[in-house]
Amino acid sequence: GLLETYQLLVASLVDQLRQIQKSILKFDRLIAAKTAQHQDVKLFTSLPGAGPCFAARLLAIFGNDRDRYQDAASLQRHTGVAPLTKQSGKMHFVHRRYACNKFWRQTFVEWAGQTVMKSLWAKAYYYQQKEKGHRHQSILRSLAFKWQRILFRCWQNNECYDEKRYLEALKKRSSPLLKTITKIQTEYPKLSEQFS
Numbered sequence: 001g002l003l004e005t006y007q008l009l010v011a012s013l014v015d016q017l018r019q020i021q022k023s024i025l026k027f028d029r030l031i032a033a034k035t036a037q038h039q040d041v042k043l044f045t046s047l048p049g050a051g052p053c054f055a056a057r058l059l060a061i062f063g064n065d066r067d068r069y070q071d072a073a074s075l076q077r078h079t080g081v082a083p084l085t086k087q088s089g090k091m092h093f094v095h096r097r098y099a100c101n102k103f104w105r106q107t108f109v110e111w112a113g114q115t116v117m118k119s120l121w122a123k124a125y126y127y128q129q130k131e132k133g134h135r136h137q138s139i140l141r142s143l144a145f146k147w148q149r150i151l152f153r154c155w156q157n158n159e160c161y162d163e164k165r166y167l168e169a170l171k172k173r174s175s176p177l178l179k180t181i182t183k184i185q186t187e188y189p190k191l192s193e194q195f196s
Helices: 002-037 041-045 051-062 072-078 102-115 120-131 136-157 163-172 177-187 189-193
Strands: 084-088 091-095
Touching: 002 041, 002 051, 041 051, 051 102, 051 136, 072 136, 102 136, 120 136, 120 163, 120 177, 163 177
Parallel strands: none
Antiparallel strands: 084 091
């Protein structure tokens, strides 16, 4: 008797999963169609590691209103990527924000993780922070913090992201990140070819 009951249960669960898959496919098609119609689609699809999923999610966060955020810092606070500092007397404590839109923070942190394999400076930053002993999630949050500044500027100027332009800016500022970039290029020549 139990075997027949479990067979019916499994069959009904399989039917439910098939229906859910159909619904997800419909949502995916709708999201792709809406994203393709947006005026800023090129900006967000030009981002390294964005792909159709993160491009749509980032586009939804930014929206159309260019006056929504006064500066990159307000975006960073609003999305929960900016760290929160508590200080009193000799006590100084820095931690991640808890009062924020968690999905937005997750979007930026997950996308930052994708950029490590698609952007030379992001990979160099990740290795640099890893050598300092920082944890994986902490590094991704700080990388998302940096990406938000770049993305905010691109969004405000309505310009697509250009990796070569950013690397030139790092050279002009004599960034300490250049040493790690050079190390990556010498140790992993095949890897650095994919970024050029």
